[in-house]
Amino acid sequence: MNKLFFRLLVLLMSLSLIGIILVQVYWFNTSFKNNDEQFKFHVKQVIGNVANNLQKQEEYNFYDKINHYKDSTGKVPKKDDILEFYYVQKNPRTNETIIYSNSIISENYNISPTFFDKKFDSEKFKNFSSKRVTEVYNNNSIDKLGGNQSLIPDIRIEKEGNLDILDNALFKISAKDVLSAMPLEERVSSSVLQKLIKKELEEHGIETKFEFGIYSNNLATKIKSSEFKYDKDATYSIPVFIDNEGSSKYDLLVTFPLKKKFLLSELVSITVLSIVFTLIILIAYSSALNQLIRQRQISEIKNDFINNMTHEFKTPIATINLALDAIRNPKIIDDKEKVLRYLQMIKDENKRMHAQVENVLRISKLEKKELDIIKETLNVHDIINDAIEHVNLILEDREGTIRSHFGALRTTVLLNDVHFTNVIVNILENAIKYSPNVPEIDIFTENVKDMVIIKVKDNGLGMSKIAQKRIFEKFYREHTGDIHNVKGHGLGLAYVKRIVDDHNGQVYVESEKGKGSTFIIKLPLIN
Known part of the structure; x- marks a missing residue:
């Protein structure tokens, strides 16, 4: 039963230790995968922001160039009314009439081909503005009006202003058409792209080495970092410079050569602690198991020792008893020679037992460091x-x-x-x-x-x-x-x-x- 219990105890301890190690391995793998997903999510945000910033920066530069050109020509733009809108509302109870009118006016600018380095014919760019008038008439004044008489409104509200929404929409459409025909090297440089990516990565807490490149229809372009190499597991891509049809022939690829090292570095502290505690458990387990085995061995050895000691003492004791019984025998007690032989036998056996006891005591003194x-x-x-x-x-x-x-x-x-x-x-x-x-x-x-x-x-x-x-x-x-x-x-x-x-x-x-x-x-x- 003791052996069965000992084996069962060792088995349960071993299974527990293996279970703890497997849980630690599972936790590490799960944490690594979670970190990988978070890394992927942040990188997607980063390259998405970079793509947007590239587009916005390019459009801003284009708008700025157009505006500078318009300001420098000094020409008065040609104005056209492209839309007039009227709205009339009469309240029969109060006899109040409201007339609302809105006129949209376009200002046309002709841009010479030299502005586009002779890649295009003359282009027209427009600014849009609106003139909005609200007039209020009371007491059926409109009904009483006749002939060529002019009517003066009781209330007149007039507003003018630019229509930025139309301006922006037209500028974006025009800019995308113009810029899409330009070579990639004129639209972005490697240094500008590197700064944009680096800034976004730092803002998202991704501090690891990166390489980048822009591909055109799956072919590498000159816009790339010096050590860029495509790695399926560590490269992320997104379309850049999207045209008016929503498609793009360019893709921005960003790769992280030290991705695994970076992901592991985020787990290193907790992983080291986990390994340390696991090692402590392993050492404690090994020590406990060793002590259990050693105690069993010591128990067996001590039993062996007691059996041997008992056996060795029984023989001299039996010999002494037999010698004493022989001496007491009336036939032998008068035989001096036999008595002396039996006495010598008793002395030798006693000396033998004494030697055994001394041997045990000697070891005991050695362990206690009492032996000089x-x-x-x-x-x-x-x-x-x-x-x-x-x-x-x-x-x-x-x-x-x-x-x-x-x-x-x-x-x-x-x-x-x-x-x-x-x-x-x-x-x-x-x-x-x-x-x-x-x-x-x-x-x-x-x-x-x-x-x-x-x-x-x-x-x-x-x-x-x-x-x-x-x-x-x-x-x-x-x-x-x-x-x-x-x-x-x-x-x-x-x-x-x-x-x-x-x-x-x-x-x-x-x-x-x-x-x-x-x-x-x-x-x-x-x-």
Whole structure:
């Protein structure tokens, strides 16, 4: 059930994390598309305004030129009445008559062909004005009037003024006809067009590089920026210089080479925050998952440790109990030789249990940094020889051999005699313990730069790649079938690692399953 719950928890956490990442990706894509649509909308406004401004500016220049010409000729224009409008209204109750008249007068100006650089014949441009009169007659004065008598209105209101609407309409029609026949280079320049586009872009908050060009019937013209290149995804177009029929042979194209970069820059701050928070969640998730897995491993390792410790204590305790029962036996208590043998057995088993307890306490003190390590100048070869003496009895019991190959010429190192001897002893005991056949151990020393290298090679079981990474962890032991078939608690190599680290050295292992292991210790020399 615990394993199922653990797997379900990991699955749910993983799905949640993946969901958060997918939501972030979806949000980013959606925001990018929204920004792209907003960009497109603003650019359409910009080029629409530019097209309108181009048309207005061109028409204004044309009007201004016409007006200057009219003012400079000094000719009196010819006037024609082109429309007269009358309106009469009589109120029978009050006998009041209202007569309204409106006369539209045109002023004709003849423009010589030289004004148009001889591209056109003589053109006529007109100004329109109106004269509006309102007359009011009371008391049937109109009915009483007879013969050639003139009638004077009781009220007369007279107004005159220009008809700007007609003027503008005529000017626009004429201007479009005249200007449409002119070459594009005379109607607009690249510099003017660039300023217009730049101004509009700045007003709409679009601060990115742009290029532009005007095309005529899908062919490029000379009016363009130096680096203009058509890009389907980043180019926007609009007709310019529309004629009186509502069509145009020119299109203004504006492209943005850094469009994607500009759109991303608007999202960069919120995107960075999103990535940071996602990374925090990812790190927290990884850490939590790692802690969960590690807690499971520690739980399994501790159970393994307790089982091994129990097993190892049960054997000496059982041996001591049997020895005590034997001593109490009346047949044996009088046999001095047997009593002494059983007492020695009790002493050895007690010593063995004491050693196991000391090993656990030693690691505990190392973790609490309560273990005093006083170092002195020593010869590495002497320490190795002392360690070999400590394991000689165990080695003889297994009929094994240790061969020394001392190749190091410089061997003076700052060491703690007791602890570093224990380091070598632990490695040698492991080499003997994990050798299923007769143990054959080789110890090598050599100098590499300012280091002395110690290698302990055995012909034991070897270990997997996973075990090589974790072999120096506290309580870790690689299983070799039966959990109790090799004595130990997984504390010896953790102790080795800690002592070597305290001597500013390094320890690691090279091994292959079924081909033995080589433990390598590197220590700094005293110059």
